[in-house]
Amino acid sequence: xxxxxxxxxxxxxxxILFIIFGVSWRTPSFLYINNFVDILNDTAILSMVxxxxxxxxxxxxxxLSVGSSLALSGMSVALLNQYHPGIPIFMxxxxxxxxxxxxxxxxxxxxxxxxxxxxxxxxxTMSIYRGLVFVLCGGTWVSAHxxxxxxxxxxxxxxxxxxxxxxxSILIVILFLIFLNLTRTGREIYGVGGNKIASQYVGINxxxxxxxxxxxxxxxxxxxxxxxxxxxxxxxxxxxxxFELQTIAACVIGGVSITGGSGTIIGVVLGAFFMGIVxxxxxxxxxxxxxxxxxxxxxxxxxxxxxxxxxxxxxQLMLRKRSFNE
Amino acid sequence: xxxxxxxxxEIKKYFYGVxxxxxxxxxxxxxxxxxxxxxxxxxKSTLVKILTGVYQPTAGTIILxxxxxxxxxxxxxxxxxxxxxxxxxxxxxxxSVMENIFMGHHIRNKSNxxxxxxxxxxxxxxxxDKLELDIRPDTKVNNLSVAQRHMVEIAKALSLDAKVVIMDxxxxxxxxxxxxxxxxxxxxxxSEGKAIIFISHKFEEVFEIADYFTVLRDGKYIGEGxxxxxxxxxxxxxxxxxxxxxxxxxxxxxxxxxxLKVENLTKIGVFKNISFDLHKGEILGFFGLVGxxxxxxxxxxxxxxxxxxxxxxxxGEKVYIANPSDAMNLGLxxxxxDRQIQGAILAMNIRENITLPIIDRTSRHIFLDRNKEFEITxxxxxxxxxxxxxxxxxxxxxxxxxxxxxxxxKWIATKPRILIMDxxxKGIDVATKATVHNFISELAKKxxxxxxxxxxxxxxxxxxxxxxxxxxxxxxxxxxxxEANSKKIIRAAIGSISK
Numbered sequence: 001x002x003x004x005x006x007x008x009x010x011x012x013x014x015x016i017l018f019i020i021f022g023v024s025w026r027t028p029s030f031l032y033i034n035n036f037v038d039i040l041n042d043t044a045i046l047s048m049v050x051x052x053x054x055x056x057x058x059x060x061x062x063x064l065s066v067g068s069s070l071a072l073s074g075m076s077v078a079l080l081n082q083y084h085p086g087i088p089i090f091m092x093x094x095x096x097x098x099x100x101x102x103x104x105x106x107x108x109x110x111x112x113x114x115x116x117x118x119x120x121x122x123x124x125t126m127s128i129y130r131g132l133v134f135v136l137c138g139g140t141w142v143s144a145h146x147x148x149x150x151x152x153x154x155x156x157x158x159x160x161x162x163x164x165x166x167x168x169s170i171l172i173v174i175l176f177l178i179f180l181n182l183t184r185t186g187r188e189i190y191g192v193g194g195n196k197i198a199s200q201y202v203g204i205n206x207x208x209x210x211x212x213x214x215x216x217x218x219x220x221x222x223x224x225x226x227x228x229x230x231x232x233x234x235x236x237x238x239x240x241x242x243f244e245l246q247t248i249a250a251c252v253i254g255g256v257s258i259t260g261g262s263g264t265i266i267g268v269v270l271g272a273f274f275m276g277i278v279x280x281x282x283x284x285x286x287x288x289x290x291x292x293x294x295x296x297x298x299x300x301x302x303x304x305x306x307x308x309x310x311x312x313x314x315x316q317l318m319l320r321k322r323s324f325n326e
Numbered sequence: 327x328x329x330x331x332x333x334x335x336e337i338k339k340y341f342y343g344v345x346x347x348x349x350x351x352x353x354x355x356x357x358x359x360x361x362x363x364x365x366x367x368x369x370k371s372t373l374v375k376i377l378t379g380v381y382q383p384t385a386g387t388i389i390l391x392x393x394x395x396x397x398x399x400x401x402x403x404x405x406x407x408x409x410x411x412x413x414x415x416x417x418x419x420x421x422s423v424m425e426n427i428f429m430g431h432h433i434r435n436k437s438n439x440x441x442x443x444x445x446x447x448x449x450x451x452x453x454x455d456k457l458e459l460d461i462r463p464d465t466k467v468n469n470l471s472v473a474q475r476h477m478v479e480i481a482k483a484l485s486l487d488a489k490v491v492i493m494d495x496x497x498x499x500x501x502x503x504x505x506x507x508x509x510x511x512x513x514x515x516x517s518e519g520k521a522i523i524f525i526s527h528k529f530e531e532v533f534e535i536a537d538y539f540t541v542l543r544d545g546k547y548i549g550e551g552x553x554x555x556x557x558x559x560x561x562x563x564x565x566x567x568x569x570x571x572x573x574x575x576x577x578x579x580x581x582x583x584x585x586l587k588v589e590n591l592t593k594i595g596v597f598k599n600i601s602f603d604l605h606k607g608e609i610l611g612f613f614g615l616v617g618x619x620x621x622x623x624x625x626x627x628x629x630x631x632x633x634x635x636x637x638x639x640x641x642g643e644k645v646y647i648a649n650p651s652d653a654m655n656l657g658l659x660x661x662x663x664d665r666q667i668q669g670a671i672l673a674m675n676i677r678e679n680i681t682l683p684i685i686d687r688t689s690r691h692i693f694l695d696r697n698k699e700f701e702i703t704x705x706x707x708x709x710x711x712x713x714x715x716x717x718x719x720x721x722x723x724x725x726x727x728x729x730x731x732x733x734x735x736k737w738i739a740t741k742p743r744i745l746i747m748d749x750x751x752k753g754i755d756v757a758t759k760a761t762v763h764n765f766i767s768e769l770a771k772k773x774x775x776x777x778x779x780x781x782x783x784x785x786x787x788x789x790x791x792x793x794x795x796x797x798x799x800x801x802x803x804x805x806x807x808x809e810a811n812s813k814k815i816i817r818a819a820i821g822s823i824s825k
Contacts, residue, residue: 183692184685191682194671200630201660201668202683202736203651261673 008255009267015303016274023281030284037162043276044169045224045231047269049243050250051176052104052217054268057251058193059213060260061118065107066221067243068129071235073099073225075133078142078151078235085148092151096226097219103129104218108211118214126244134237144233155231165227172220177265189213193260250275253303274303330389331356331489331521332377332408337386339372339545346372347383350547352540354490359512359522361536361553365565365782369545370525374492377523378410379403401430409483410492417467417475424450424463427482453481457511473504480511491515492523497531498617509535527615528820529558541565559813566783566812581791582606584642585775586744588627591636596622597799600636604744604775609766611790612779614819619799620779621663624746628660629653640744654683659742661733663749663779669733672722676714677703679721680736706735711761727758734762738769745769746777751785763789783812797821 024031049066056063077096080087103125110121144152155165180186191199192209200206229235254271256263278299282292332354339347347369354360364370375381377388379397387394390406397403417426428446435442450463459477467475476496483491493512497505512522512535524536532539533553541548541564548564586604591597597619604610612620625631627638629647638645640656647653653660662668671679681688681699688699703717712731714724721732730750737745747766751759766789770776780786786793793810795803795818803818 182694184689184694185692187678187682187685187694190674190678191671194673195668197668198662198671199682201628201650201662203649203654204682205651257673261671 009264009270011306012254012267012270012274012303015306016270016277019274019277019281023285027284030281035280035284037166039273039276039280040166041163041231042280043272044165045227046243046246046250046275047272048169048172048220049217049224050247050254050268050272051172051265052220053244053247054251054254054256054263054265055176055180055189055213056118056217057248057256057258058189058260058263059209060193060196061111061210061213062122062248063107063214063217064119064122064244065103065126065129066217066247067240068126068133069100069103069218069221070225070228070243071133071237071239071241072103072129072136073097073222074229074239075136075142075225075235075237077226078147078229079136081148081151082142082146089150089154093223093226097222100222100225101215101219104221105211105215107218108214111214112207112210130237130241133239137235137237139237142229142235147230147233151230152233153230155227165231168223168227172223173265173269180265185209185212190261194262246275249300253300275300329355329357331391333389334373334377335387335389337373337376337388338384339369339376339381340384345545347376348545349386350542350545352547353550354521354523355538356489356521357516357519358537359516359524359535361532361539362523362525362542363532363539363561363565364542364548365784368542368565370542371494372545373542374410374494374523374525377403377490378408378492404486404488407487407489408492409486409488409490410494411476411479411483411496412494417478419468420466422464422466423454423461423470423478423481426467426478427453427485429482431486449485450481453484456484457481471504473500473507476500476508477511480515488520490521490523492525494525495527495616496524497526497528498615505531529561529816530820532561533558562813562816580771581608582773585640587639587642589637589639591623591626591638592634593622593626593631594634597796600801602794602801602804604777606743606775607770607773608791609770609776609778609789611786611793612777612796613781613783613786613793613815614796616781617798618796618819620796621748623796624660624748624777624779627653628658628746630660654740654742657741657743659683659737659740659745661737661745661747661750663752670721670729670736672729673720675718675720676707676712676724676732677717679732680706680739683736683740702739703735706739710735710738710765730758730762734765738765742774744775744777746779748779749781750778751780751782783815786810786815787812795819 020030029035049070053063053066073096076099077092080095081092107118107121107125110116110125111118155163157164159167180189188199188204188209189212191202191204192206196206228240250271251263251268252258252271253274254263254267254269256268275296278296279292282295287295330353332352334350334352337347337350337352338345350369350373352362352373362370362373372381376383377397379400379402382398388397389395395406397406397408418429421429424443424446427450433442433445433449434440447463454461454463457477457480459474459481461470461474467478470478480491496508500508512524515522524532526532536553538550538552539556539561540550541561543565582605584603585606589601591600600623602610614620622631626633627647629649629652638647645656647656647658650660671682674682677699680703684702685694688695688702700717707714707717710731712724712735713728721729724732734750750766751762763785766776766778778786778789780789787810790810791807793805793807793815794801795805795815797819798821802821803814805814
């Protein structure tokens with residue numbers, strides 16, 4: 001437990017409590033359990049994709065194409081559902097994941113084999129994938145009445161008052177907690193990000209690791225694509241535009257080092273939750289929608305500054321402790 | 327005698343209790359070429375960094391033109407007329423010669439405050455003409471040869487109106503002809519009354535160009551004098567100066583069969599025809615100056631670089647090593663030179679670092695086994711005496727010496743049969759050095775074959791059973807422990823075997 005909440009993650013946790021306290025003091029209804037379930041529902045998809053983004057950032061890369069991949073896989077399965085309503089929902093989910101894996105592995109191949117820097121690769125595929133969404137739908141929507149009932153309600157189906165959306169995101173969190181912390185490949189991902197040259201010297205295959213993280217991120221994004229269009233009961237060409245920036249923000253708020261090598265899933269999940277809370281709170285305390293975006297950005301920067309300051313203080317304490325030891 | 331432009335008195339510099347400089351005196355006069363001589367780690371660079379304002383001395387005074395001064399920053403030192411030309415030229419490769427020369431002190435138009443490129447271009451042209459350099463002010467530095475880049479650095483020093491020019495190993499990457507040209511320029515600067523501090527490992531150069539010398543050893547001032555009144559032997563004596571047998575206990579050399587055989591290994595443009603044998607339990611020292619190609623040979627054997635031709639045999643069988651994994655499977659381990667860049671993963675903890683190369687052994691199927699990891703870390707961490715608050719401590723929070731121990735532990739945990747160590751004691755304190763030396767001896771006793779690359783002569787002489795000396799990519803000499811002495815080794819390392 002000490003490990004789980006050390007440093008940045010713990011700071012962020014305190015900051016979140018602080019915001020909850022502050023907002024509920026002005027708007028007590030903020031504290032209602034239903035409101036929290038809403039926030040969790042709102043941040044479930046963000047948390048999942050941010051975990052994919054985390055793995056890529058830890059290796060020193062970045063994925064700008066997640067928003068477009070999400071839209072492309074979402075649009076594909078929405079159209080599939082519209083024209084072939086007979087396909088069972090679990091097949092739809094698998095197809096959505098498969099499309100995501102494919103899109104992610106294209107990124108992975110371009111980065112690892114063609115050696116194009118991740119930011120350039122995904123800047124390109126971001127436009128390509130988004131363009132394919134337009135091609136697929138021809139500029140029209142797939143709206144609620146064109147989807148089957150099973151498709152539409154899937155994310156909202158609940159068990160013990162909690163939606164399948166939240167269960168799925170918890171499943172993803174647990175799976176990737178295990179993957180990153182308890183498997184060889186997970187350890188190698190952190191190794192590559194921490195020091196590429198040293199990793200090469202110990203025999204880690206950099207290309208393989210790069211391919212794996214992009215592909216896995218794609219898979220998660222594919223799943224998120226289905227969940228997104230089903231939850232909002234609409235697949236549009238503008239679905240999830242700018243979403244990649246939110247996933248990066250969740251990572252950075254959660255203490256992921258943008259230069260690679262460090263970052264935890266708990267941090268990223270807290271980061272996503274933090275963004276959800278800020279968004280929700282601003283609505284609850286009736287901040288004008290025109291102001292919301294700017295204030296959101298300001299609070300995100302503030303959180304990161306606090307985090308960095310606390311981090312520096314921890315490091316100085318550490319240094320002082322060290323010079324005493326020697 | 328009092329035409330001293332710079333006088334440094336009783337300079338001391340401590341780093342976390344390690345004495346890098348311990349009361350050094352250093353005087354430079356106008357119109358002289360002053361050679362600053364000493365082994366790696368003798369304190370030359372530290373002294374230069376104090377003079378150029380990069381470091382602040384712990385104690386001591388600097389006197390410039392008879393007035394005590396302080397250089398709290400490089401800019402202030404530069405303004406006072408001191409310019410350093412670095413070993414590996416620190417330039418902006420994508421900018422032009424002119425932009426490089428005036429970086430940091432651009433000339434502005436007096437009336438509108440904008441940059442005056444025309445004036446800078448004219449001034450650059452004058453400087454280039456003076457240095458007899460046939461390049462244009464707007465040529466990109468990228469397109470220049472190493473020698474030309476050095477000249478541009480000198481031009482920059484002149485543009486700053488430097489009175490003292492420090493040259494740190496200026497000839498290390500130059501051809502003979504370029505060196506001649508550099509000498510010509512140095513003499514010209516000298517005749518104009520500039521003082522030149524010339525740092526070099528190569529004694530022949532010192533005797534060719536310098537007027538005066540100062541020797542440092544282990545951070546201490548050893549002596550000074552005019553070059554005309556001294557011999558090479560005397561200077562070598564001053565530079566080395568200690569009895570090696572006292573520092574390094576003689577090894578009982580029990581060498582077994584040949585385990586590694588390298589034949590005519592060549593990588594065009596880097597090294598050629600490298601052949602040697604390595605026996606079980608042997609410590610084979612590789613000595614050479616910076617750029618002699620020792621690390622490159624080892625990296626090629628370890629599968630990091632590719633060879634042009636040549637063969638490698640292990641246990642008498644020809645092997646093909648395409649990448650580090652192959653090398654590790656054959657029982658090789660490579661402790662790289664730069665522990666921060668090539669060795670440790672700073673953002674990981676000690677346990678994760680040590681078990682990274684042996685992840686096969688510490689995991690079951692795809693899952694890691696933390697208990698096993700902890701066990702192995704505990705075993706090797708204690709064995710190598712890593713000082714840390716626990717095995718979960720991040721490596722970036724350790725001292726340099728302990729970081730090096732982590733890298734050492736990491737490779738020893740792979741249970742190698744052949745261990746290549748590249749500068750294993752570079753930049754670590756004396757106490758840790760001694761521990762590392764003990765381990766090297768112990769490992770050899772256990773029958774591990776060790777290749778020790780070192781630029782520290784005492785270390786090579788004290789540790790090795792056999793010594794190979796390289797110069798510019800070729801092996802220039804091989805000595806047994808009995809044959810080897812510092813003079814022979816240095817001669818071979820600077821490439822003058824004939825003398």
